Amino acid sequence: MSWGNLVRLLALGVLGVFLAYPEAFAGFFSLFTKNNQPAIYNQGNLLDITLNHLLIVGAATLAATLIAVGLAIIVTRPFGAEFLPVSRSLANAGQTFPPVAVLALAVPVLGFGTAPTLVALFLYGLLPIFENTLTGLTNLPPAVTDAARGMGMTGWQRLVKVELPLALPVILAGVRLSTVISLATATIGSTVAARTLGEVIIAGLLSGNTAFVLQGGLVVGVLAVLIYDGLAALERRLTGRMGRLPS
Amino acid sequence: MIEIDEITRRYDGEDVVDRVSLTIQPRSICVIVGTSGSGKTTLMRMINKLVEPSSGQIRIDGEDIAGIPAYELRRRIGYVIQGHGLFPHRTVGQNVATVPKLLGWEKRRTEERVDELLQLFQLDPAQFRNRLPHELSGGQQQRVGVARALAAKPNILLMDEPFGALDPVIRAKAQEDLLAIQRRFGTTIVLVTHDMEEAIHLGDTIAVMDGGKLLQSAAPAEIIRNPATPFVAELIGTSERPFRLLSLGRVADHLEPGHAEGEAIDAAASLRDAFAELLWSGRSALPVRRDGEIVGQVTLAALSRLAARPQ
Secondary structure, X not given: OOHXXXXXXXXXXXHHHHHHOHHHHHHHHHHHOOOOOOOOOOXXXXXXXXXXXXXXXXXXXXXXXXXXXXXXXXXXXXXXXXXXXXXXXXXXXXHHOOHHHHHHHHHHHHOOOHHHHXXXXXXXXXXXXXXXXXXXXXXXXXXXXXXXXXXOXXXXXXXHHHHHHHHHHHHHHHHHHHHXXXXXXXXXXXXXXXXXXXXXXXXXXXXXXXXXXXXXXHHHHHHHHHHHHHHHHHHHHHHHHOOOOOO | OEEEEEXXXXXXXXXXXXXXXXXXXOOOEEEEEOOOOOOHHHHHHHHOOOOOOOEEEEEEOOEEHHHXXXXXXXXXXXXXXXXXXXXXXXXXXXXXXXXXXXXXXXHHHHHHHHHHHXXXXXOOHHHHOXXXXXXXXXXXXXXXXXXXXXXXXXXXXXXXXXXXXXXXXXXXXXXXXXXXXXXXXXXXXXXXXXXXXXXXHHOOEEEEEEOOEEEEEEOHHHHHHOOOOHHHHHHHOHHHHHHHHHHXXXXXXXXXXXXXXXXXXXXXXXXXXXXXHHHHHOOOEEEEEEOOEEEEEEEHHHHHHHHOOOO
8 A cells, every 4th residue: 555545544544533533632622722612613513514514515516517517518519519608608607706605695595504505516516527528528539439430329329438438537537626626615604504514613713712623624624635536546547447648 | 332423522612522433343442542631531431421422422232321321321331440449448349349239239149249350350359358458559459440340240341541550560461461351251341541552452443532533543553554644653653663563463373384493482472572582582583382382483584574564
């Protein structure tokens, strides 16, 4: 096992133990408290909050993936080519909106809680996946797509059997980017009462308790690094299988 | 039989293929030769509808292909391209099985056909079936590409510069393999190349294209002896003419009685090889061997006559 993987495994282990038995780390985190503040977040179960955070990010990213990949497929087909510029600017617009603004606009419609956060994360996740899927589907090796046509595959068969599998590593890179952005952005969702790790950070900021801020921030950070590396490893395996150099 | 009738393809007002008519006999190899931009590839790609003609008609065994759905037509026609175009995410076996699978062949029949073809191309099925394309050498990839094109037993095989990416040694071997397979299955082959040497070696008919027009279509010997235009002559290469002409004949067909000294040459060798051997060894005649026996001789004088410009 390489050093990198050893460190990742260790980080995963420490994260797991911390979420299951946070009190075991009370000694360490009490270094960052003053005036007998509680060292470990005490307004909810950290494991529950973390799982909920992951669930929101997972749901938003899944929806963004389905929509973005679907859109990219449509605009790369002959019948959808004229929608390419429109869809591109739409996805771009989604990215330029600050997530806080999306939250603020969504709350009056959707109320407080998880829903506006999901919408913000979904809109934020679209662009990287859409752009990468477009790149993947339009930069296929010409000899391979020509062969697929010349063998007598129909448009649908070419898409499912050749184009998507070949574009998969690039699409995955988009999903990876989107997931990591969402993991971080989801913390802001706690300002509108979504149950994410942001709530731990905000509680720490409000009460001036650095230990809380650290706990929320570290869990999000470690999760982001681990998920990023995991998806990157999956991409490398896929590209390696096809004999292309991992980018 | 493939009948190309007054076919034209226009891109942005420019005729890339300009009213070309060409008949390709069944069970023969027709090589389309031309420089890049001559329209040779476009002409070939209209046969399996990868390019739609602007006007004109192509008939296969009398049937106008305009009435056949493109994907159906393509499944009936083998297609080999330069740089093989193998699917990088699929194994060698899955690549070869592409068209049988599209046609809905039974699994066992497909598997048997895949193994049969791999064997035919000297790729041990047990060893190669489950490998991925990038794990093969260039020559092996090219053979898998041809095997894939032949998988569903097409009557017609289209080849677009199939040997362009191979080094000379492997290229010569691939050409011999192709000739052997064509003789075995009687496939009609349309091959596009820019290499006149390859065209003369492989073609029963050579069609020379330039600027979208078909300049000449004839047997190799005819093209060499009577090039229709200066361009065709240039493509053959003036200094190469006698040797190209010799390369078309076999020693066996020009045997003379008599006895010559020194190392013998095989009766199946080309006259050009015999000529080269004569010059190199400084002899005026070579003994000819067939099945291990000396059956006569081939002389420098006879070859010189054969290589001369027809009167």
